[in-house]
Amino acid sequence: METRNFYNTILTEHNLHPEHKHVLKDANLMLEGVNPSCGDDIVLQLKVEDGCITDGAFEGSGCAISQASVDIMLDLIIGRKKEEALHLAEIFLKMIQGKATEEEMEELEEASALSDISHMPARVKCAVLGWHTLEDMFNDN
Amino acid sequence: MKDYKKDFPLLQDHSLVYLDSAATAQRPYSVLEAEQEFYKKSNSNPLRGLYRIGMAATDAYEGARERVRAFLNASSTEEIIFTRNTTESINLVAYSYGLTRLKQGDEILVTIAEHHSNLLPWQMVAAQTGAKLVFLECEKDGSFLEKNIEAAVSEKTKLAAIGHISNVLGSVAPVEKIIKLVHQKGGVVLVDAAQSAPHITVDVEKLDADFLAFSGHKLMAPMGIGVLYGKKALLQKMPPFLRGGEMIDKVTREGAIYTQLPHKFEAGTVNAAGAVGLAAAIDYMEQVGIENIQKREQELTKLAFEQMQQIPYLKILGSTKPEEHHGILSFTIEGVHPHDIASILDESNIAVRAGHHCAQPLLEYLGDKVTTRASIAFYNDEEDIEHFIACLKEIRRRMGYGD
Numbered sequence: 181m182e183t184r185n186f187y188n189t190i191l192t193e194h195n196l197h198p199e200h201k202h203v204l205k206d207a208n209l210m211l212e213g214v215n216p217s218c219g220d221d222i223v224l225q226l227k228v229e230d231g232c233i234t235d236g237a238f239e240g241s242g243c244a245i246s247q248a249s250v251d252i253m254l255d256l257i258i259g260r261k262k263e264e265a266l267h268l269a270e271i272f273l274k275m276i277q278g279k280a281t282e283e284e285m286e287e288l289e290e291a292s293a294l295s296d297i298s299h300m301p302a303r304v305k306c307a308v309l310g311w312h313t314l315e316d317m318f319n320d321n
Numbered sequence: 322m323k324d325y326k327k328d329f330p331l332l333q334d335h336s337l338v339y340l341d342s343a344a345t346a347q348r349p350y351s352v353l354e355a356e357q358e359f360y361k362k363s364n365s366n367p368l369r370g371l372y373r374i375g376m377a378a379t380d381a382y383e384g385a386r387e388r389v390r391a392f393l394n395a396s397s398t399e400e401i402i403f404t405r406n407t408t409e410s411i412n413l414v415a416y417s418y419g420l421t422r423l424k425q426g427d428e429i430l431v432t433i434a435e436h437h438s439n440l441l442p443w444q445m446v447a448a449q450t451g452a453k454l455v456f457l458e459c460e461k462d463g464s465f466l467e468k469n470i471e472a473a474v475s476e477k478t479k480l481a482a483i484g485h486i487s488n489v490l491g492s493v494a495p496v497e498k499i500i501k502l503v504h505q506k507g508g509v510v511l512v513d514a515a516q517s518a519p520h521i522t523v524d525v526e527k528l529d530a531d532f533l534a535f536s537g538h539k540l541m542a543p544m545g546i547g548v549l550y551g552k553k554a555l556l557q558k559m560p561p562f563l564r565g566g567e568m569i570d571k572v573t574r575e576g577a578i579y580t581q582l583p584h585k586f587e588a589g590t591v592n593a594a595g596a597v598g599l600a601a602a603i604d605y606m607e608q609v610g611i612e613n614i615q616k617r618e619q620e621l622t623k624l625a626f627e628q629m630q631q632i633p634y635l636k637i638l639g640s641t642k643p644e645e646h647h648g649i650l651s652f653t654i655e656g657v658h659p660h661d662i663a664s665i666l667d668e669s670n671i672a673v674r675a676g677h678h679c680a681q682p683l684l685e686y687l688g689d690k691v692t693t694r695a696s697i698a699f700y701n702d703e704e705d706i707e708h709f710i711a712c713l714k715e716i717r718r719r720m721g722y723g724d
């Protein structure tokens with residue numbers, strides 16, 4: 181039996197001290213994402229100007245994986261164009277399925293710390309909650 | 322101390338710490354062999370074949386029914402109906418008794434601690450008949466106050482559906498008292514014995530239960546075999562639940578005359594190998610001895626309970642007395658989500674359950690919406706508990722807390 185160490189410091193840091201967990205007063209996009217199995221519940225808030233994500237935040241509660249994953253996602257997408265963010269979402273989802281290449285993983289920066297989730301099928305929904313909410317948000321707009 | 326693990330193929334791997342027996346038990350070799358034996362030696366469709374192995378299959382299946390009858394101390398095999406599981410057994414009563422007997426103004430009594438399987442069927446009956454669903458609330462430790470029981474039961478209580486042992490708190494509900502009261506008022510009682518049958522003596526005659534349901538898989542039998550006990554006088558008057566083959570005396574173009582108990586309630590090809598496996602599981606249980614099972618489970622539960630109490634930020638739900646938990650220890654650790662606790666324990670190959678345990682109203686009522694649950698069986702050992710405790714102690718640190 182291999183011992184895994186999924187709960188690395190990147191994940192636990194973002195869970196205990198999320199930089200982006202607050203209300204974004206001037207958000208112009210907002211969407212709630214829920215994962216009934218863990219009771220994860222987030223409200224993603226973005227400020228998008230001229231197709232560029234100039235600011236972002238989230239509120240909510242849930243397991244460490246869901247919370248850390250959204251916080252890491254926001255780190256990554258703030259300051260990027262909508263298309264870039266969607267591209268990263270696509271790679272992230274590929275990584276979760278264990279299908280991302282090494283170059284793609286590099287693009288994900290800290291989010292690649294969640295790659296081992298591909299060995300924990302029951303927790304995949306937690307890791308992708310933020311990213312799916314992001315996709316839904318942009319696809320609805 | 323006897324090593325029970327050697328009787329279980331999956332527990333040969335000593336790195337596995339299986340603490341989820343309340344979800345489903347492990348199966349001993351003897352059960353797996355009995356199931357295989359059925360397919361190897363007498364495989365044919367029971368109750369139909371007019372040839373030798375067909376009769377062997379029927380004998381094996383009906384022999385298993387007799388085994389279950391004796392286990393529950395029922396007075397006749399006509400009162401033992403094989404189903405898939407507790408859920409199906411309860412649904413059978415909900416559809417065949419609840420829907421046909423209940424009406425507006427009647428009350429169905431359940432406790433707040435019910436598993437969803439003993440709640441949703443009654444919500445359905447209430448919605449369709451106009452009967453009212455009444456909740457009997459428990460105290461934080463899982464006990465029930467006499468005055469609350471008395472207040473909840475009245476002439477309107479036509480049916481009470483009560484979980485014998487809570488799958489969240491491990492506490493025993495006062496089913497005997499409730500049965501007595503409901504009977505005095507003219508109602509009937511179904512006992513959900515899914516968590517009790519594997520751990521304590523369940524005697525339908527002594528309880529005077531009208532219906533009682535349990536699942537084979539929580540009692541070391543194969544998945545897909547369950548039991549409904551029902552008093553003959555009640556079962557006889559109930560219409561079939563499912564209709565089809567092997568449950569009729571005569572079928573014409575327009576209708577059918579249904580056959581006798583218990584086959585009236587066993588439409589279609591039955592899970593004979595599962596029933597044979599269940600009989601073997603009961604044999605195994607009795608060979609170990611219910612007193613030994615209880616004693617062992619109490620020892621291990623006490624060991625775990627006392628050490629868990631020492632862990633800062635950890636809270637155990639329910640009674641403060643380990644002997645009232647029947648191996649079930651639901652807990653929370655401040656600041657750590659139960660799913661993360663379960664995943665961290667899994668990193669060390671420790672299997673526990675996390676979530677709402679199919680008892681959302683109870684968890685809502687207790688104020689901890691999700692918890693982690695370790696459930697202990699007699700085949701666990703001290704090493705399992707030590708390993709579990711050692712990992713629990715590390716959890717907050719693993720999650721980045723300084724303590």
Ligand SMILES: Cc1ncc(COP(=O)(O)O)c(C=O)c1O
Nearest residue numbers: 406407408436438488515516536
């Ligand atoms: C108290 C109780 N009732 C009913 C059930 C449902 O059992 P099954 O899923 O085998 O139908 C369970 C199983 O978790 C239970 O613990």
